[in-house]
Amino acid sequence: xxxxxxxxxxxxxxxxxxxxxxxxxxxxxxxxxxxxxxxxxxxxxxxxxxxxxxxxxxxxxxxxxxxxxxxxxxxxxxxxxxxxxxxxxxxxxxxxxxxxxxxxxxxxxxxxxxxxxxxxxxxxxxxxxxxxxxxxxxxxxxxxxx
Amino acid sequence: xxxxxxxxxxxxxxxxxxxxxxxxxxxxxxxxxxxxxxxxxxxxxxxxxxxxxxxxxxxxxxxxxxxxxxxxxxxxxxxxxxxxxxxxxxxxxxxxxxxxxx
Numbered sequence: 112x113x114x115x116x117x118x119x120x121x122x123x124x125x126x127x128x129x130x131x132x133x134x135x136x137x138x139x140x141x142x143x144x145x146x147x148x149x150x151x152x153x154x155x156x157x158x159x160x161x162x163x164x165x166x167x168x169x170x171x172x173x174x175x176x177x178x179x180x181x182x183x184x185x186x187x188x189x190x191x192x193x194x195x196x197x198x199x200x201x202x203x204x205x206x207x208x209x210x211x212x213x214x215x216x217x218x219x220x221x222x223x224x225x226x227x228x229x230x231x232x233x234x235x236x237x238x239x240x241x242x243x244x245x246x247x248x249x250x251x252x253x254x255x256x257x
Numbered sequence: 258x259x260x261x262x263x264x265x266x267x268x269x270x271x272x273x274x275x276x277x278x279x280x281x282x283x284x285x286x287x288x289x290x291x292x293x294x295x296x297x298x299x300x301x302x303x304x305x306x307x308x309x310x311x312x313x314x315x316x317x318x319x320x321x322x323x324x325x326x327x328x329x330x331x332x333x334x335x336x337x338x339x340x341x342x343x344x345x346x347x348x349x350x351x352x353x354x355x356x357x358x359x
Contacts, residue, residue, distance in 0.1 A: 112271060120296055122303060122311075122346045123353075131288055133281065143288040143342040151354075154265070160310055160343045163324040197285050198271065202278040208267035216310075216324065220345045227265035247269070 113199040113250050116148060116243030128236045128243040135193040136165035144222050150234060152225035157212035161222050167192060178211055185218035187211045287340025308348040314341035
């Protein structure tokens with residue numbers, strides 16, 4: 112399985128690795144989400160703007176667990192949903208599980224795909240080659256001297 | 258639920274059903290078109306977009322004060338567009354570090 116993202120320019124002029132996905136909300140209704148690929152983030156988290164549209168049941172966060180966004184500690188809830196990432200053959204890879212979602216809009220602009228999901232893939236972020244790739248299953252990478 | 262977040266377990270499935278793949282591809286094509294449109298039009302939206310929610314659908318943008326207002330615009334202005342999205346535009350400048358867990 113190969114999932115390809117892109118290096119996209121954000122509002123602040125910075126170019127970041129982003130993958131487009133659909134997230135299933137109430138009744139299986141898909142919502143389009145641009146995820147920052149962040150191997151430094153421990154957990155995947157949805158932005159408050161995305162949470163607003165999903166209309167899913169929200170569970171309180173586990174006791175003693177905090178999530179820190181750009182603006183510091185931020186309130187969050189837990190939702191169960193499916194993230195659909197586009198494979199290079201065009202079909203979706205469905206990732207089903209429990210995810211955090213910020214309730215404060217200022218916590219983050221982009222939803223974040225963190226290591227809880229990324230640990231299931233070989234992740235390649237190459238700005239010089241303009242590549243954003245996640246590999247799993249029967250795909251792998253090789254390093255060659257050129 | 259606490260265990261689910263702290264020790265996450267996911268199921269990952271490759272969907273091959275032709276109907277599901279076709280629906281997904283059609284929606285993603287519209288999403289990619291809108292995402293690319295935003296890349297090419299940030300300059301037109303700034304600085305007025307700072308601190309607001311930008312909605313993109315039908316290769317158009319709408320600036321809203323709330324996410325609900327932004328999503329409502331996508332449904333009323335472009336009801337056929339399956340690739341609409343909404344993002345908050347942070348007003349702060351400078352390097353940023355994204356979230357983690359503690």
